[in-house]
Amino acid sequence: VALAPALLSKREIGWARFSRVGGALAVVIAASVGSYLALRTPEGVHVTASGQWAPDSGGPEWAIDGNPNTEWQTPTRQAGWIDITIEPPRRIERLRVLNGHNRQYNDRAVREAAIEIYADGDLARTIDQSWPTLAPNPEWVEHDLGIDQVDRIRLIVRSFHDHGGALAEIEWE
Numbered sequence: 001v002a003l004a005p006a007l008l009s010k011r012e013i014g015w016a017r018f019s020r021v022g023g024a025l026a027v028v029i030a031a032s033v034g035s036y037l038a039l040r041t042p043e044g045v046h047v048t049a050s051g052q053w054a055p056d057s058g059g060p061e062w063a064i065d066g067n068p069n070t071e072w073q074t075p076t077r078q079a080g081w082i083d084i085t086i087e088p089p090r091r092i093e094r095l096r097v098l099n100g101h102n103r104q105y106n107d108r109a110v111r112e113a114a115i116e117i118y119a120d121g122d123l124a125r126t127i128d129q130s131w132p133t134l135a136p137n138p139e140w141v142e143h144d145l146g147i148d149q150v151d152r153i154r155l156i157v158r159s160f161h162d163h164g165g166a167l168a169e170i171e172w173e
Contacts, residue, residue, distance in 0.1 A: 043087050043088065044087060045064060045084060045085070045086055045087075046084070046085045046087075047060040047061055047063065047064050047082060047083065047084045047085075048060060048082075048083050049072060049074075049080060049081065049082045049083070050074070050078075050080035050081045050082075051074060051075045051078065051080055052072065052073060052074070052075065053073035053074065053075055053076065053108075053164065054073075057073075058071060058072060058073030058166075059072065060072045060082050063082055063167045063168070063169060063170055064084060064169070064170055064171075065169075066169070066171075067169075068098055068168050068169050069103065069168075070168070071100035071101075071102065071103075071108075071166045071167060071168045072100070072166070072167050073100065073102065073108055073164060073165065073166045074108075074157055074160065074164045074165035074166070075164065076163050076164050077163065077164055078164060078165075079156075079157045079158060079159065079160065079165065080156075080157050080165060081154060081155065081156045081157065082154070082155050082167065082170075083152065083153075083154045084152065084153040084154070084170065085151065085152050086150060086151050086152065086153070087151065089119070089120065089148075089149040089150055089151035090149075090150060091146075091147065091148045091149070091150065092117070092145050092146075092147055092150045092172045092173070093144070093145060093146055093172075093173055094142055094143065094144055094145060094172065094173050095115070095117070095127075095142070095143045095145055095153070095170070095171070095172050096140050096141070096142050096143075096169070096170070096171040096172070096173075097115070097129065097140070097141045097142075097143075097155070097167070097169070097170055097171075098138055098139075098140050098141075098167075098168040098169040098170075099131045099135070099138040099141075099166070099167065099168065100138070100165070100166025100167050100168045101134060101135060101136055101137075101138055101166060101168075102163075102166050105163075106134065106136050107134075107161075107162040107163045108134075108160065108161065108162060108163050108164045108165060108166035109131060109134040109135070109138070109160065109161040109162075109165065109166050110129075110131060110155075110157050110159075110160055110161075110165045110166065110167055111130065111131060111132070111158075111159040111160050111161050111165075112128075112129070112130045112131075112157075112158040112159045113128075113129045113130075113155050113156060113157050113158055114126055114127070114128055114129075114155070114156045114158060115127040115128075115129055115143070115153070115154070115155050115156075116152075116153070116154040116155075116156070117145060117147055117150060117152075117153055118150065118151055118152035118153070118154070119147050119148060119149045119150050119151065120149045120151065121151065121152075124147050124150070125145065125147065127143055129141065131161075133161075134161035134162060138168065145172075150172075153170065153172070155167065155170065
């Protein structure tokens with residue numbers, strides 16, 4: 001039952017005002033904290049890609065799993081990209097890249113790529129990389145960087161060999 005303000009004491013009116021303002025403030029604080037938690041990048045290394053060859057294989061996480069026998073593979077006859085975020089940002093002295101080849105069929109590999117290195121959210125360096133042949137035993141390619149506060153590495157597959165792109169590993173130190 002709502003009571004007319006004239007029937008409430010000054011103390012009750014003050015408490016009602018405090019409750020309304022306090023409740024509104026609590027909602028604003030909860031919404032702010034919830035937004036922060038939902039939008040912040042969690043710590044660690046995270047990877048996404050424009051797509052992958054099959055739902056159960058060739059995922060982007062295979063390019064950073066430390067196993068040169070697994071590969072991220074683009075969908076058939078499509079270029080694409082793989083995006084790695086690093087939280088917290090760190091200094092990267094050297095970047096190592098191992099092209100793929102699709103072990104079972106030797107029919108997928110990156111031909112040309114752009115590797116973008118971001119520091120503090122800004123593009124710090126772009127490396128043009130090419131692999132002129134599809135090799136059954138690809139070799140590591142190393143790039144000296146010496147860049148502080150690297151928070152993102154993006155490899156853009158511009159062209160590929162045979163059926164699509166494949167990338168075995170991306171590592172950094």
